[in-house]
Amino acid sequence: MSIKRFLAVVLFILPVALFAQGPQRGGGRMNRDMQGDGQDKKQVEADRVGVYTRILNLTPAEAQKFWPVFNAYQDELEKNRAIIHQKREDVIKNYDRMTDAAIEGTIDEFTTLAQNELDIRKKYIVEFKKVLPVKKVILLQRAEMEFKRELLHNFRERHGRSDD
Secondary structure: OOHHHHHHHHHHHHHHHHHHOOOEOOEOHHHHHHHOOHHHHHHHHHHHHHHHHHHHOOOHHHHHHHHHHHHHHHHHHHHHHHHHHHHHHHHHHHHHHOOHHHHHHHHHHHHHHHHHHHHHHHHHHHHHHHHOOHHHHOOHHHHHHHHHHHHHHHHHHHOOOOOO
């Protein structure tokens, strides 16, 4: 296997793997470190609810409809990300034994999994529009970014690292 092919695989897999490591319930190294025990996981979820509720300015009626849809959305993303994580681990473990054809197949699988994630997002935008005004649906990305920022800040704070 040539170094060019190796670099191509690494450059392709790395962004997919990093994307898959975003804050999610039950996955990602930072998330596992943050969650530790069940109490920490509950705190992370409480923080998520707080950030999303604040950014989206959810009314009690909207929240009652929104959270079951959001949780289903997160569950689907998490399942897809778990597959990405497992495939990435398989490549890391078996890279030296993989043929070019196997690597090409793996690249195709990662592309499909990335498309699956986009398809899940598209599917749930439709679902979110059923339970929230469209002006709040557009704020979901902002809420997600703010939650990640807060999660990272809390992680750094707990581990004595500066945000700067």
